[in-house]
Amino acid sequence: MKPVYLCGRGLACSLGLDVTTSLAALRKGNSEAGSCCLPGNMGGRFPYHAIAYPRSDWNERARELVQRVAIEAGVKPGCSGALFLASSSFDIGADEAGATQRNYSAFSDKIVAWLAWTGPVYMINTACTSSHNALLAAHALLRTGEMEEALVLGIELDNLLTLGGFAAMQLLSPDSSKPFGAQRNGLVLGEAVAALRLSSRETSNWKMLGGANVVDGSQPTGASLAAVTSMYQRALACSGLAAEQINLIKVQAAGSPGNDAIEAQGMLAAFNSVPALVSLKAAMGHTMGASGAAEIALLLACVEQGVLPAYGDEVDATLGVTFAKNIPESVRHIMATILGFGGSHATVVLEKA
Amino acid sequence: MMIFSISGRCIAAPPPPDWREQLALTLGAKPRRIGSWAELGLYGALSCMAAAGETTLPQDAILMLASRRGTYTATDLVLGQIRDDLPMPLAFLQTQPSQLLALIAARLNWQGHACFFADTELHALLRLAAAQAGAGGVLLGWVDEMDGGSSNWLRLRPDAAAGIDFMPATANNEIFLPAVSHLRISSAHLLLGHAGIGA
Numbered sequence: 001m002k003p004v005y006l007c008g009r010g011l012a013c014s015l016g017l018d019v020t021t022s023l024a025a026l027r028k029g030n031s032e033a034g035s036c037c038l039p040g041n042m043g044g045r046f047p048y049h050a051i052a053y054p055r056s057d058w059n060e061r062a063r064e065l066v067q068r069v070a071i072e073a074g075v076k077p078g079c080s081g082a083l084f085l086a087s088s089s090f091d092i093g094a095d096e097a098g099a100t101q102r103n104y105s106a107f108s109d110k111i112v113a114w115l116a117w118t119g120p121v122y123m124i125n126t127a128c129t130s131s132h133n134a135l136l137a138a139h140a141l142l143r144t145g146e147m148e149e150a151l152v153l154g155i156e157l158d159n160l161l162t163l164g165g166f167a168a169m170q171l172l173s174p175d176s177s178k179p180f181g182a183q184r185n186g187l188v189l190g191e192a193v194a195a196l197r198l199s200s201r202e203t204s205n206w207k208m209l210g211g212a213n214v215v216d217g218s219q220p221t222g223a224s225l226a227a228v229t230s231m232y233q234r235a236l237a238c239s240g241l242a243a244e245q246i247n248l249i250k251v252q253a254a255g256s257p258g259n260d261a262i263e264a265q266g267m268l269a270a271f272n273s274v275p276a277l278v279s280l281k282a283a284m285g286h287t288m289g290a291s292g293a294a295e296i297a298l299l300l301a302c303v304e305q306g307v308l309p310a311y312g313d314e315v316d317a318t319l320g321v322t323f324a325k326n327i328p329e330s331v332r333h334i335m336a337t338i339l340g341f342g343g344s345h346a347t348v349v350l351e352k353a
Numbered sequence: 354m355m356i357f358s359i360s361g362r363c364i365a366a367p368p369p370p371d372w373r374e375q376l377a378l379t380l381g382a383k384p385r386r387i388g389s390w391a392e393l394g395l396y397g398a399l400s401c402m403a404a405a406g407e408t409t410l411p412q413d414a415i416l417m418l419a420s421r422r423g424t425y426t427a428t429d430l431v432l433g434q435i436r437d438d439l440p441m442p443l444a445f446l447q448t449q450p451s452q453l454l455a456l457i458a459a460r461l462n463w464q465g466h467a468c469f470f471a472d473t474e475l476h477a478l479l480r481l482a483a484a485q486a487g488a489g490g491v492l493l494g495w496v497d498e499m500d501g502g503s504s505n506w507l508r509l510r511p512d513a514a515a516g517i518d519f520m521p522a523t524a525n526n527e528i529f530l531p532a533v534s535h536l537r538i539s540s541a542h543l544l545l546g547h548a549g550i551g552a
Contacts, residue, residue, distance in 0.1 A: 215466070
């Protein structure tokens, strides 16, 4: 099997339009959410992490953001690697605005044209874990030698369907995201476009060792303890690591009363000593299908620069876990976890050179 | 290069007129609140597993689901609701194609890797299946509601396929032909094997 390197990353999110400005905003604590307004009696105003980028036309805005993050990740026009588009909403926002008609192939055709991509295209939607499943798929193709280059593009842009659906399911916080917080009361959603460029030909300081995605149908809208535990165990096994070799975990911790508790229990079950934990949800919101790629892009910058987000809320002591005060010295192995709709539980394992 | 044998299949394009009754019979009750696309997918997946003589998947098997239009019908409904009010929660859930993965996993009492692919080209999908599948193989399905509906599924197992002759596929839907017993997948080609032909 060939080693797979994470060679480039790009990010546009509510913190900034690239990794550097996003990290700077995180360092300064400039991560307050804006808001969105939803229709109906149960609608109203909810906090929302929008990308600060002009909104004249949905497609034009998407094109500019996709091209920005691809360039930042080092993508060259005409790339013949595998392109993985990861999204839970695709271009439904354009459909809502009357700018297009829903059509998966038209969506991928647009992105292919924007990037002048020439290789095979995979469009993955497993809700919140879409980017993670795209990463796992890209990793499989590269390590087996099927492909040498791949780009994972997580795209989650403004649309009413996702916001309205989450509000209808009473999953949104009315005030703020409180990861593992004692007063946690729901999710805050956000926009992100993120690119992770993988290669088996080029090397970098970050290697993707593997990961696991475990779907458990017993809880189709929430996390399952057995699946969280199994996800960590499978990811360790496929990466050839022991639990004690993991130095840092970026958790899901979206601020959900139920899921945060199950996630914490799963880590306690899988690790004799829970590694240092970090969450990025309060800083950038939960960016759904893009969250895996977006949070990894920012997380790696955090590790490289020794930056951790500030947590304004008290951690729930009953969970038995807490966040790291600092990035541990000599971080080598990292897990990045996303839990999502469809009973999907996914984590990827990264190694720092 | 990977060779899969086809140990079970459900070709329902279109599904038989009584497919809903057959599904209710399999489940022991009429499915509720899961949406017509998911019902059609569940019907095909469970029929395929029955044809393969399996009641569950091995732990290291993977579930791959593909569709040209996925949950468009359910999404149209919710987009109609959401102009004036929040959608009904179950209606929103039905817009999420990954819900079908959870339904199949629950019905098979199985936990494992499962993924939904929107309008992904057949050969690319099979290359990925070959790269990701363990010894437990793949349950692979294509489900769509348009044109009378279709729910085509294959249960694929890694196989040495000694003595099987392979010929290039000339059309994507050839893989569903009953005479095709094996698939040989390489970066450049998809080849079809027919049991009984060759040495």
